[in-house]
Amino acid sequence: MRTVTVKTEKDTYPVHIGSAIIKELPDLAKPILGTGKAVVITDENLFGFYGGRLSRIFTDSGTAPHFIVLPPGEEGKNLAALSRLYGSLADLDVTRDDTIITFGGGVSGDLGGFAAATYLRGVPYIQVATSVIAQVDSSVGGKVGIDLESGKNQAGSFYQPKAVIIDPDLLRTLPDRCRRDGMGEVIKYGCIRDGELFEILEKNCFDTLAWEDIIFRCVQAKADIVAGDVFDKGERMLLNFGHTFGHAVEKYYEFKHYMHGEAVAIGMVRITAGTEARGLTDAGTTGRLKKLLKKYGLPVETQAADKDVLPYVRRDKKRRSGRVTLAIITRIGQGKLLPADLSDIEMYLQRGLYDEFSADTE
Numbered sequence: 001m002r003t004v005t006v007k008t009e010k011d012t013y014p015v016h017i018g019s020a021i022i023k024e025l026p027d028l029a030k031p032i033l034g035t036g037k038a039v040v041i042t043d044e045n046l047f048g049f050y051g052g053r054l055s056r057i058f059t060d061s062g063t064a065p066h067f068i069v070l071p072p073g074e075e076g077k078n079l080a081a082l083s084r085l086y087g088s089l090a091d092l093d094v095t096r097d098d099t100i101i102t103f104g105g106g107v108s109g110d111l112g113g114f115a116a117a118t119y120l121r122g123v124p125y126i127q128v129a130t131s132v133i134a135q136v137d138s139s140v141g142g143k144v145g146i147d148l149e150s151g152k153n154q155a156g157s158f159y160q161p162k163a164v165i166i167d168p169d170l171l172r173t174l175p176d177r178c179r180r181d182g183m184g185e186v187i188k189y190g191c192i193r194d195g196e197l198f199e200i201l202e203k204n205c206f207d208t209l210a211w212e213d214i215i216f217r218c219v220q221a222k223a224d225i226v227a228g229d230v231f232d233k234g235e236r237m238l239l240n241f242g243h244t245f246g247h248a249v250e251k252y253y254e255f256k257h258y259m260h261g262e263a264v265a266i267g268m269v270r271i272t273a274g275t276e277a278r279g280l281t282d283a284g285t286t287g288r289l290k291k292l293l294k295k296y297g298l299p300v301e302t303q304a305a306d307k308d309v310l311p312y313v314r315r316d317k318k319r320r321s322g323r324v325t326l327a328i329i330t331r332i333g334q335g336k337l338l339p340a341d342l343s344d345i346e347m348y349l350q351r352g353l354y355d356e357f358s359a360d361t362e
């Protein structure tokens with residue numbers, strides 16, 4: 001087992017990464033749980049695969065967990081689901097001495113984490129990450145929240161977990177589309193910070209990747225970034241590379257068409273074409289990025305028209321009174337924050353630039 005420590009001004013917590021560590025969950029959780037109840041928030045798919053096993057390992061260690069089982073998928077990361085979740089927590093008579101364990105992908109983590117942040121003004125929680133997205137990104141850093149009618153992740157909070165548990169073996173049951181989807185965020189880390197990771201991904205394929213190492217690299221990168229900017233005022237905004245357009249396109253399709261990593265893939269290509277067109281990014285970068293995304297089965301463009309998607313771009317949370325901070329890359333491995341007028345966003349993200357600058361590099 002390897003452990004990365006996330007250290008912010010207020011919170012310090014471990015991210016444990018290791019094959020088969022799910023068996024150790026009750027022991028790893030014990031110092032947090034104390035004598036309180038363990039309330040596992042998960043989704044129907046995960047409950048089907050792992051509910052029995054989780055029950056057993058906890059019961060064997062002397063604590064029977066309570067389960068709250070949500071419908072799976074992004075369409076359920078909303079106010080109605082949050083409201084039902086509060087009801088379930090009340091039915092279980094949860095108090096601040098109890099511990100929530102989110103067991104799942106980014107949706108269970110974001111929604112369950114937001115419930116933990118707000119129910120009784122805060123109940124301690126642990127993230128157990130089961131999807132690629134959750135293992136490389138969402139379980140770390142404490143961004144929790146839900147989608148609103150106005151857009152993606154529009155209500156939320158920064159609420160750090162007490163611990164994060166990542167067992168790569170759990171990925172064995174992950175559907176192929178979700179595995180591919182997760183590569184959108186992995187490739188993001190290669191783009192904004194870790195050029196060597198990008199090269200590893202270029203040289204390998206799903207079957208040859210050393211998965212635990214990939215997770216470790218991404219988690220370490222995220223822990224470092226979050227430690228320096230927990231509230232997303234500076235460097236953390238780099239983690240939003242590809243998300244300005246990506247979130248807009250997810251919302252345009254009402255979260256029914258693209259998964260998050262797919263939308264981020266499309267968004268990374270869009271913004272990079274826009275900055276390459278203006279000489280802000282090394283020539284050839286968009287083509288190289290596009291080629292890698294395609295290799296891992298990700299979409300690189302959308303059918304949706306600019307006029308339909310771009311209005312949602314204006315909801316971006318990196319916006320401050322008429323200005324927006326764009327997360328861009330100057331080359332593979334080097335992220336940069338680019339302040340721009342809100343009115344310029346469309347110029348950077350227009351489809352025409354994509355067509356011009358996204359030829360595959362061979």
Ligand SMILES: NC(=O)c1ccc[n+]([C@@H]2O[C@H](COP(=O)([O-])OP(=O)(O)OC[C@H]3O[C@@H](n4cnc5c(N)ncnc54)[C@H](O)[C@@H]3O)[C@@H](O)[C@H]2O)c1
Nearest residue numbers: 045072073105106107108130131133138143170173174260
């Ligand atoms: N908070 C953050 O920092 C952050 C970072 C990245 C993404 N996100 C959010 O994460 C969400 C996307 O995450 P996701 O793709 O994990 O979504 P998800 O939780 O919906 O999981 C995707 C699908 O995979 C299934 N699944 C997950 N793990 C499984 C396993 N081990 N075996 C079998 N099935 C499994 C789920 O049931 C679901 O159907 C989005 O809402 C995105 O906004 C948040």
Ligand SMILES: O=C(O)C(=O)C[C@@H](O)[C@H](O)[C@H](O)COP(=O)(O)O
Nearest residue numbers: 137141143152153236239240243317
């Ligand atoms: O942790 C962060 O910071 C991120 O931006 C990680 C992103 O991958 C993630 O999708 C996040 O939820 C986006 O945040 P938002 O503030 O744009 O909603």
Ligand SMILES: [Zn+2]
Nearest residue numbers: 185243260264
């Ligand atoms: Zn993301």
